[in-house]
Amino acid sequence: FIDDLHWADSPSLTLLGYLIPTVAASRIALVGTYRPEGMLENKGLRQFVTNARRSGTVSECTLRGLDPDGVAELAAGLLGDVAPQAVLQLSTRAAGTPLFVEALIRGLLDAGSLVRSDGGWVLTGDHPTTLPQTVHDLIIDRLDLLTLDERATVEMIAHGAQGLPHDLLERAGTLDSDELLAMVRRLVETGLIVQDDEGPEVIYRLAHPLIQEVAAAELPAVAGRRLHARLVEAVEELRPKDLDRLAYHYWRAGNEVDRQRALAVLLEAAERARSLAAHDEAARHFGAALPLIRDGQRPELLAHVLEQLGGSWEPLGETAAAIEVWEEGVRELERRGDRHGVARLRRRLAFAAQATGDIAGVRRHIAAGIDALQGMPVSDEMFQLHAARMIVDPPLGDLERIKKGAAEIVQLAEQVGTPQARMEGLLSGVMVSYIGGERAIDLRIARANGKEGLRIAEEEGEWLLVRRAHRELGWLALYDYSHAVMQVHAQAQIDVNRRLGDIANQPAALLQLAYAALLSGDFDESLRVGEEAAADARRYDRPRALAMCLGQMAIVRAYRGELDAAVEHLAEAAQVFPQLWTDPRGRYVIGWPQAAVAFERGDLAGVHQAAEGIGMPATRILVGTAHLLGGDIERASAMHALLAADEPSGSCPAAFADRLQGLIERATNEPDAAREHLERSAAVFETLDLPFETAVSRLHAATEDNVRKALATFEALGAARYAEKARRTLRSLGVRLPSPRSGRSAAGPLSRREMEVARLVAEGLTNAEIAERLVLSVRTVESHLDHVYSRLGISSRAALARWVTAGQAASAQ
Numbered sequence: 001f002i003d004d005l006h007w008a009d010s011p012s013l014t015l016l017g018y019l020i021p022t023v024a025a026s027r028i029a030l031v032g033t034y035r036p037e038g039m040l041e042n043k044g045l046r047q048f049v050t051n052a053r054r055s056g057t058v059s060e061c062t063l064r065g066l067d068p069d070g071v072a073e074l075a076a077g078l079l080g081d082v083a084p085q086a087v088l089q090l091s092t093r094a095a096g097t098p099l100f101v102e103a104l105i106r107g108l109l110d111a112g113s114l115v116r117s118d119g120g121w122v123l124t125g126d127h128p129t130t131l132p133q134t135v136h137d138l139i140i141d142r143l144d145l146l147t148l149d150e151r152a153t154v155e156m157i158a159h160g161a162q163g164l165p166h167d168l169l170e171r172a173g174t175l176d177s178d179e180l181l182a183m184v185r186r187l188v189e190t191g192l193i194v195q196d197d198e199g200p201e202v203i204y205r206l207a208h209p210l211i212q213e214v215a216a217a218e219l220p221a222v223a224g225r226r227l228h229a230r231l232v233e234a235v236e237e238l239r240p241k242d243l244d245r246l247a248y249h250y251w252r253a254g255n256e257v258d259r260q261r262a263l264a265v266l267l268e269a270a271e272r273a274r275s276l277a278a279h280d281e282a283a284r285h286f287g288a289a290l291p292l293i294r295d296g297q298r299p300e301l302l303a304h305v306l307e308q309l310g311g312s313w314e315p316l317g318e319t320a321a322a323i324e325v326w327e328e329g330v331r332e333l334e335r336r337g338d339r340h341g342v343a344r345l346r347r348r349l350a351f352a353a354q355a356t357g358d359i360a361g362v363r364r365h366i367a368a369g370i371d372a373l374q375g376m377p378v379s380d381e382m383f384q385l386h387a388a389r390m391i392v393d394p395p396l397g398d399l400e401r402i403k404k405g406a407a408e409i410v411q412l413a414e415q416v417g418t419p420q421a422r423m424e425g426l427l428s429g430v431m432v433s434y435i436g437g438e439r440a441i442d443l444r445i446a447r448a449n450g451k452e453g454l455r456i457a458e459e460e461g462e463w464l465l466v467r468r469a470h471r472e473l474g475w476l477a478l479y480d481y482s483h484a485v486m487q488v489h490a491q492a493q494i495d496v497n498r499r500l501g502d503i504a505n506q507p508a509a510l511l512q513l514a515y516a517a518l519l520s521g522d523f524d525e526s527l528r529v530g531e532e533a534a535a536d537a538r539r540y541d542r543p544r545a546l547a548m549c550l551g552q553m554a555i556v557r558a559y560r561g562e563l564d565a566a567v568e569h570l571a572e573a574a575q576v577f578p579q580l581w582t583d584p585r586g587r588y589v590i591g592w593p594q595a596a597v598a599f600e601r602g603d604l605a606g607v608h609q610a611a612e613g614i615g616m617p618a619t620r621i622l623v624g625t626a627h628l629l630g631g632d633i634e635r636a637s638a639m640h641a642l643l644a645a646d647e648p649s650g651s652c653p654a655a656f657a658d659r660l661q662g663l664i665e666r667a668t669n670e671p672d673a674a675r676e677h678l679e680r681s682a683a684v685f686e687t688l689d690l691p692f693e694t695a696v697s698r699l700h701a702a703t704e705d706n707v708r709k710a711l712a713t714f715e716a717l718g719a720a721r722y723a724e725k726a727r728r729t730l731r732s733l734g735v736r737l738p739s740p741r742s743g744r745s746a747a748g749p750l751s752r753r754e755m756e757v758a759r760l761v762a763e764g765l766t767n768a769e770i771a772e773r774l775v776l777s778v779r780t781v782e783s784h785l786d787h788v789y790s791r792l793g794i795s796s797r798a799a800l801a802r803w804v805t806a807g808q809a810a811s812a813q
Helices: 013-023 043-054 068-079 085-094 098-110 133-143 148-158 166-172 177-189 209-218 221-238 243-256 259-275 279-294 299-316 319-336 339-356 359-372 380-392 399-416 419-436 440-460 463-479 483-500 503-520 523-539 543-559 563-576 584-600 604-611 617-629 633-644 652-667 671-687 691-701 704-717 720-732 752-762 767-774 778-792 797-805 808-812
Strands: 114-117 120-123 193-196 203-206
Touching: 068 098, 068 797, 085 098, 085 209, 098 114, 098 133, 133 209, 148 166, 148 177, 148 203, 148 209, 148 221, 166 177, 166 203, 166 221, 177 193, 203 209, 221 243, 243 259, 243 279, 259 279, 259 299, 279 299, 299 319, 299 339, 299 503, 319 339, 339 359, 339 380, 339 543, 359 380, 380 399, 380 419, 399 419, 419 440, 419 463, 440 463, 463 483, 463 503, 483 503, 503 523, 503 543, 523 543, 523 752, 523 778, 543 563, 543 584, 563 584, 584 604, 584 617, 604 617, 617 633, 617 652, 633 652, 652 671, 652 691, 671 691, 671 704, 691 704, 691 720, 704 720, 752 767, 752 778, 752 797, 767 778, 778 797
Parallel strands: none
Antiparallel strands: 114 120, 193 203
16 A cells, blocks of 8 residues: 555655554554664655655654543544543553554453443443553564564563663673674664663663563563562662662562562662652552561561551552551551550551541541550650540530640640640640631630741641641631631642642642632632542542532532532532531531532521531621521521621621621611621621622622622622622612623533633643643643533543534633
8 A cells, every 4th residue: 555655745744644553553553763764664665754854854753652632532532432531541551652542442341341331431340451462462573573682682671660771781681782782773773672862871761661561571470580680680789879770670579689688678768768758669669578578577677667658658649558557557566565656556547547537437546546555654646646636536516625625735745845746736726716616816826826836847847747737727717718828828738748749638738729719709710729629539539628629619609609510519528428427627617518508599407507516707607697587686696796706897707797787787677787787898808808708798788889899799700699689689779780791601601711721722732731821730721621521511622622613612702
């Protein structure tokens, strides 16, 4: 077919790019970058490349694999629908090569692991890790063309860790220097290996990860271990400080190397990785050391390695695995009689149980840890357990018990006398303030205590406590709607998480960012960040954090008038985290969303049930208004007293108190006094830069000027139901209105930001390019596209481009 083509009519790389995957897949699909004259075996195709090079059309031919978007689109084309994320992740083994992506997906289909359901494609059972036979045979055919020395060199490179430097290949191989260089040149020309010579040394890699996978797997296990043993000798001689490489080869060499030396290297590499917050590497090294210890090498280190292995898994979101090894560690420490060690691991298990929603487990581990230290002098571990109990299991709604617990922690901190203990005592007081719903005078003290705790933590370099201080101060800022302060503390937590390499705790910080955006009136951004936080919580198996994220998104949906979606979010929250009403801190955060949604739906009983025992001004105003709507002025007045008690003028609680008082006076036929309180409430909210609350108070003030301003704000925010309330109020005042304006019309399902992303997709930009253009993260762009696909009922970038270019986008403007 190629020989019959008129090459002169199509002297372009574009044609070559289309032809190669089809015509020469058995050879070209194996490589990424190659020199064509050494790789192309078809005479006509080789002649075309030669002519193109002579004419200056091309000097080197480069085929790049598909990017993640391309893989997703190819998978959607094969399946006729969006592929599960796990399939796309599995397909990364193909390095974007279309032939291999297709083969891997068809292998899943043939194995019955990828099945169709009502909700689309889902993976069932264990995902097969073996390559489809067609791909395996394709690679083996290519390897079988090599000489014995060439095959041995390819196998040596395949056993390298992230590429094999030339000096190690030469030292571990059997060829002399000149023979090796000649062989490398041939292998590079044939496209089987690539050499990276941009740095100070030359590193060899196989041209495709699947070639490395197959070449390494073809060797018998013992032969592979012996190759690693030879590489161990080479690294020990030439690069003894390259701990990661040394640890990798000691691990893979098994019994072919000295086991005691292997353990020492693995533990040294693990501790260094842990100190650098490289948790995946630390987990890999600690995990490799564990069988050696179980086999009799340094058995006294078993509990330590189990604890550190769990400590490396937990920040990566592998909480179940961390719990498993920590529980084994507890048994080992109990066997050895290390009571302080038992208490320490029980505390870590309590925090892990809280993250997974196991409230019974939280209480069991805390109690067991305290029991382990019974009869012993006051110690840091005893103090840490009591502090942990206040963090993960505070008695919500019982202010006296909360205060008693906080006082006990302060007393223990004084007895322990360490800076860390003092920090814990200060931060416990912060939490008491916002969970207990304390009055303003105590809040001021709490802020001061939190800042002092933060200062000490930063001076001591205690980054976990730095993060906790920012978290507590962030939630304290939510109490009085200080969104700018909350944003600062949330961003600080994100920065600390990056420093610590703790990706699993990122949802908590993102959740606070989402709340800050909600309070500032940026509903689209609040929803976007909330969805990003929820996606992370799902990815890292954080059901409690996921429920809180869903609650936050429910508030945004409710304010925008999307009540069905809000109810769905809360239903999912209850499903993924049924302990909502038994987890005190969880209920504190989820209570407001539940009350807000119930209020918007007119479910007054639901408001009371959701907000019971929660002292936030945000919930108290809902409860007070619900009492008023139910005709219970006495209880509404009692709630007003709680809101107003000792609150300084100009504060958010005072503004809520003014609003509630205005509504009470309107209900008791005092319209002038009502308007005065409501306008004062709106003025304070405006000063605090709280546009939604400003507009709500203006709406209740019910004068034409106030309601017009409220309508403009609601429309700008996308608060559709409130905008309609404002229009009805204006009409009742005799005001004629133009057609309603909205940032998202009924015919146009996309927000402004989603529309921007859709247009850039239609222009052919990748997700990374869109992220750069709009100054967003790639994950945010992906989140926007997920929403776009869902709202438009499409599954590919091509379909989205057609939707935009066909003129249908005009309705979304």
